[in-house]
Amino acid sequence: MPSAASTTVRILIGGLTLLVAVGYKNYRDLGAPGKRPNLDNNEYWGPQLKGAYQENKAIRPYDISVAPELIADLKTQLERPLKVHDPLEGIGFEYGFNSNELKKVVKYWRDDYLPNWSKREEFLKKFQHFQTEIQGLKIHFIHAKPTNAKGKKVVPLLLMHGWPGTVREFYDFIPLLTKGSDKSEYVFEVIAPSLPGYGWSQGASRPGMGVAQVAVIMRNLMLRLGFDKFLIQGGDWGSIIGSNLASLFPENTVGYHSNMCNNNSPMGHLRMLLSSIIPSFYIDSQYAQYYGGIGKIFITLLEEFGYAHIQATKPDTIGAALTHNPVGLAAYILEKFSTWTNPAYKNLKDGGLTKYFTYDQLLDNIMIYYVTNSITTSVRLYSESMGKAQQDLNVDSVPVKAPVACARFAHEIFHVPDSVLANKFPNLIQSTHYPDGGHFPAFQVPEQLYADFVSFVQKALKSN
Amino acid sequence: MPSAASTTVRILIGGLTLLVAVGYKNYRDLGAPGKRPNLDNNEYWGPQLKGAYQENKAIRPYDISVAPELIADLKTQLERPLKVHDPLEGIGFEYGFNSNELKKVVKYWRDDYLPNWSKREEFLKKFQHFQTEIQGLKIHFIHAKPTNAKGKKVVPLLLMHGWPGTVREFYDFIPLLTKGSDKSEYVFEVIAPSLPGYGWSQGASRPGMGVAQVAVIMRNLMLRLGFDKFLIQGGDWGSIIGSNLASLFPENTVGYHSNMCNNNSPMGHLRMLLSSIIPSFYIDSQYAQYYGGIGKIFITLLEEFGYAHIQATKPDTIGAALTHNPVGLAAYILEKFSTWTNPAYKNLKDGGLTKYFTYDQLLDNIMIYYVTNSITTSVRLYSESMGKAQQDLNVDSVPVKAPVACARFAHEIFHVPDSVLANKFPNLIQSTHYPDGGHFPAFQVPEQLYADFVSFVQKALKSN
Numbered sequence: 001m002p003s004a005a006s007t008t009v010r011i012l013i014g015g016l017t018l019l020v021a022v023g024y025k026n027y028r029d030l031g032a033p034g035k036r037p038n039l040d041n042n043e044y045w046g047p048q049l050k051g052a053y054q055e056n057k058a059i060r061p062y063d064i065s066v067a068p069e070l071i072a073d074l075k076t077q078l079e080r081p082l083k084v085h086d087p088l089e090g091i092g093f094e095y096g097f098n099s100n101e102l103k104k105v106v107k108y109w110r111d112d113y114l115p116n117w118s119k120r121e122e123f124l125k126k127f128q129h130f131q132t133e134i135q136g137l138k139i140h141f142i143h144a145k146p147t148n149a150k151g152k153k154v155v156p157l158l159l160m161h162g163w164p165g166t167v168r169e170f171y172d173f174i175p176l177l178t179k180g181s182d183k184s185e186y187v188f189e190v191i192a193p194s195l196p197g198y199g200w201s202q203g204a205s206r207p208g209m210g211v212a213q214v215a216v217i218m219r220n221l222m223l224r225l226g227f228d229k230f231l232i233q234g235g236d237w238g239s240i241i242g243s244n245l246a247s248l249f250p251e252n253t254v255g256y257h258s259n260m261c262n263n264n265s266p267m268g269h270l271r272m273l274l275s276s277i278i279p280s281f282y283i284d285s286q287y288a289q290y291y292g293g294i295g296k297i298f299i300t301l302l303e304e305f306g307y308a309h310i311q312a313t314k315p316d317t318i319g320a321a322l323t324h325n326p327v328g329l330a331a332y333i334l335e336k337f338s339t340w341t342n343p344a345y346k347n348l349k350d351g352g353l354t355k356y357f358t359y360d361q362l363l364d365n366i367m368i369y370y371v372t373n374s375i376t377t378s379v380r381l382y383s384e385s386m387g388k389a390q391q392d393l394n395v396d397s398v399p400v401k402a403p404v405a406c407a408r409f410a411h412e413i414f415h416v417p418d419s420v421l422a423n424k425f426p427n428l429i430q431s432t433h434y435p436d437g438g439h440f441p442a443f444q445v446p447e448q449l450y451a452d453f454v455s456f457v458q459k460a461l462k463s464n
Numbered sequence: 465m466p467s468a469a470s471t472t473v474r475i476l477i478g479g480l481t482l483l484v485a486v487g488y489k490n491y492r493d494l495g496a497p498g499k500r501p502n503l504d505n506n507e508y509w510g511p512q513l514k515g516a517y518q519e520n521k522a523i524r525p526y527d528i529s530v531a532p533e534l535i536a537d538l539k540t541q542l543e544r545p546l547k548v549h550d551p552l553e554g555i556g557f558e559y560g561f562n563s564n565e566l567k568k569v570v571k572y573w574r575d576d577y578l579p580n581w582s583k584r585e586e587f588l589k590k591f592q593h594f595q596t597e598i599q600g601l602k603i604h605f606i607h608a609k610p611t612n613a614k615g616k617k618v619v620p621l622l623l624m625h626g627w628p629g630t631v632r633e634f635y636d637f638i639p640l641l642t643k644g645s646d647k648s649e650y651v652f653e654v655i656a657p658s659l660p661g662y663g664w665s666q667g668a669s670r671p672g673m674g675v676a677q678v679a680v681i682m683r684n685l686m687l688r689l690g691f692d693k694f695l696i697q698g699g700d701w702g703s704i705i706g707s708n709l710a711s712l713f714p715e716n717t718v719g720y721h722s723n724m725c726n727n728n729s730p731m732g733h734l735r736m737l738l739s740s741i742i743p744s745f746y747i748d749s750q751y752a753q754y755y756g757g758i759g760k761i762f763i764t765l766l767e768e769f770g771y772a773h774i775q776a777t778k779p780d781t782i783g784a785a786l787t788h789n790p791v792g793l794a795a796y797i798l799e800k801f802s803t804w805t806n807p808a809y810k811n812l813k814d815g816g817l818t819k820y821f822t823y824d825q826l827l828d829n830i831m832i833y834y835v836t837n838s839i840t841t842s843v844r845l846y847s848e849s850m851g852k853a854q855q856d857l858n859v860d861s862v863p864v865k866a867p868v869a870c871a872r873f874a875h876e877i878f879h880v881p882d883s884v885l886a887n888k889f890p891n892l893i894q895s896t897h898y899p900d901g902g903h904f905p906a907f908q909v910p911e912q913l914y915a916d917f918v919s920f921v922q923k924a925l926k927s928n
Contacts, residue, residue, distance in 0.1 A: 324544065
């Protein structure tokens with residue numbers, strides 16, 4: 001295949017084309033807020049039907065128990081001789097997941113984790129799980145009610161994970177939200193769904209279900225549960241789906257809190273470009289170290305976005321490669337829990353995986369992908385959300401009316417400064433920078449995320 | 465993860481940075497031929513040694529027989545219930561490898577191909593296989609001597625495959641070369657190595673073995689066999705390694721024939737950019753349809769280069785995902801034999817896989833990756849060749865003195881016009897365009913490739 005320089009020149013050529021195209025097409029109305037696109041709020045995503053669709057609106061407790069045969073088969077798979085290649089001499093995670101560390105993970109999984117599976121399963125059941133049918137898809141969610149609402153105001157919260165996460169990321173965060181604290185006069189009734197196609201939530205059978213369409217489903221879930229005004233919190237895809245929901249349905253959104261704020265509107269692109277070239281005009285100097293210059297952004301894009309590139313274009317190929325393949329799935333997913341927690345961990349032989357997480361935590365998350373066989377449907381979200389159809393909706397040009405908070409944890413892959421977010425989030429009432437944490441703060445530093453969140457809620461609900 | 469537009473703007477930002485960087489750094493001496501970089505012609509790539517390295521220069525016949533236990537284990541793997549997800553409704557290969565087609569491939573592999581494995585193995589042994597040690601690595605090669613040299617001049621030929629190919633691509637091409645024809649007064653003594661880290665050739669134990677370093681090994685192989693002047697033919701990485709060899713060792717290269725000509729020098733980049741924007745200045749109008757405009761190139765780069773992006777940055781992750789995973793390996797590799805044979809096959813339910821190839825041919829190629837457990841070491845060639853160290857060598861700025869031919873088969877991923885190749889190949893004596901064929905012409909249209917090759921050799925050797 002064409003070598004690097006050739007690829008680079010084509011990226012360059014592509015960038016220039018895009019500049020021209022974007023320049024002519026999109027930037028004409030640069031400052032103007034966009035219109036809410038017309039989305040079908042009842043669009044059907046299930047398998048093709050012979051007759052008319054009848055939605056079963058029942059909300060049923062959902063048993064997440066795993067069939068013992070599946071666990072037995074997994075054990076058999078993990079007992080196969082592990083034929084992964086040795087890493088190159090002197091290499092940690094610079095070439096991806098280090099195979100010596102992978103051997104350790106697999107050994108732990110087989111010899112320690114799986115023999116204790118009934119305990120892990122019990123732990124995963126510590127919240128109440130439910131399932132309901134929305135637009136043809138069985139949607140799973142955790143519903144955690146306040147454990148001590150005395151003297152507190154209860155507010156519903158839609159809490160959304162991303163890829164390669166699951167609701168497991170929230171197991172230490174949810175109790176903080178539901179038990180309340182002296183930091184807040186509010187306590188939260190938490191709805192934490194598995195995104196469609198992730199974990200116990202069914203994926204679409206038809207093309208076209210990108211972030212805007214998922215936002216419609218998530219809102220319908222909240223309406224089904226009787227919440228027509230709610231808070232939203234999310235990172236990764238959960239953040240993007242959350243901002244889509246907040247743009248599309250201002251009547252339902254009382255506040256949006258993100259730990260990965262982003263602005264994909266044309267104005268956002270232009271300002272992102274400018275802020276990377278002349279940061280002093282756009283970025284508060286005290287936080288300059290959080291924002292990469294243009295060179296650093298380019299290098300990060302080249303070095304860290306291969307997974308997104310392949311998932312956006314060949315999701316079914318990478319899905320087939322990881323389906324029913326526990327060792328590969330662990331390498332593919334855990335690489336992200338290393339590098340996205342801190343990019344410096346790429347230089348460590350063990351990827352720093354257990355600096356903040358335990359193998360049990362990490363394997364719980366992988367088990368959810370494995371036992372639900374959802375890796376293919378999960379990565380399809382990239383292709384559905386990064387294509388032209390989704391771009392054309394231009395949801396990001398519709399400003400979010402609700403109060404917004406952006407929490408930035410130091411080692412997130414990219415940070416977007418307030419100045420870039422301005423046209424999308426005119427009501428950005430809280431903007432924070434933390435010297436630690438990474439892409440998975442609910443999982444890694446739940447107390448910090450909780451403190452940030454309740455500080456926001458206090459301001460947001462007062463200002464409503 | 466950041467959605468498409470955000471990624472796009474970052475690509476754009478990156479492209480611009482690069483434009484500036486390249487503008488200042490590289491283009492100063494744009495027209496000047498580069499110098500041959502200093503490479504260690506005896507660099508050691510094997511596992512760390514306690515003492516000094518003693519190369520075993522013996523050339524030994526090599527038995528490619530596969531251990532029956534491995535075949536039995538593979539059978540067990542293929543008998544596992546296949547849990548791949550259904551494709552989205554109405555979808556062919558647009559989301560990557562179609563899982564219905566994958567089910568057919570796996571079924572054939574298990575029920576038809578494997579039961580006949582001894583015949584396939586016998587077929588793969590139809591050429592003589594050898595192994596020798598070079599720079600610490602065991603290097604495998606096919607050595608096919610002329611079967612009928614009567615009245616013909618015999619010329620040695622180094623024939624190199626790429627990724628995800630193997631020497632199997634050449635099984636119909638080699639006999640044409642060795643038996644000769646009335647089309648040519650020459651007949652060929654063919655050396656077709658497995659690239660280091662591919663098939664039966666050992667991969668490096670240390671970082672840094674990119675295309676230039678592989679070229680050194682390939683030349684040493686030819687010298688070992690007593691050939692100090694030889695022809696080179698290749699596509700994909702074989703083409704790039706071949707042009708590196710021709711640039712680095714003009715004293716050994718009597719001619720270079722490529723079915724994927726490329727020019728990665730700074731001048732090549734500039735001209736590629738210009739030829740995409742104003743094709744009429746650079747491209748012969750009768751072949752205009754072979755060359756994409758800037759927009760088509762950008763879209764192809766976005767849609768088709770995810771695999772290269774991940775392989776160049778996380779080879780060990782994707783390697784771990786595909787190791788010892790026959791179903792995933794088949795999906796990952798065969799996707800390329802569909803799309804690279806004709807991009808229009810993405811719209812077909814079966815990917816058009818059997819339009820030119822049989823399942824037997826395709827599975828032979830996959831078997832070589834599987835039984836040698838070489839997928840990880842094979843994809844590392846991307847990271848070693850697409851990084852800064854390799855760029856800095858700038859081998860592509862060293863003009864190839866030997867006569868050169870560029871054969872362009874219609875459905876190759878990208879074509880590079882003669883005007884762009886000019887500074888790298890000043891002695892381009894043959895340039896052809898064929899209305900059929902794709903990325904694997906030796907495998908797909910061997911007669912056509914043969915005719916093109918011998919036509920070139922006639923001119924090249926006359927002009928020497």
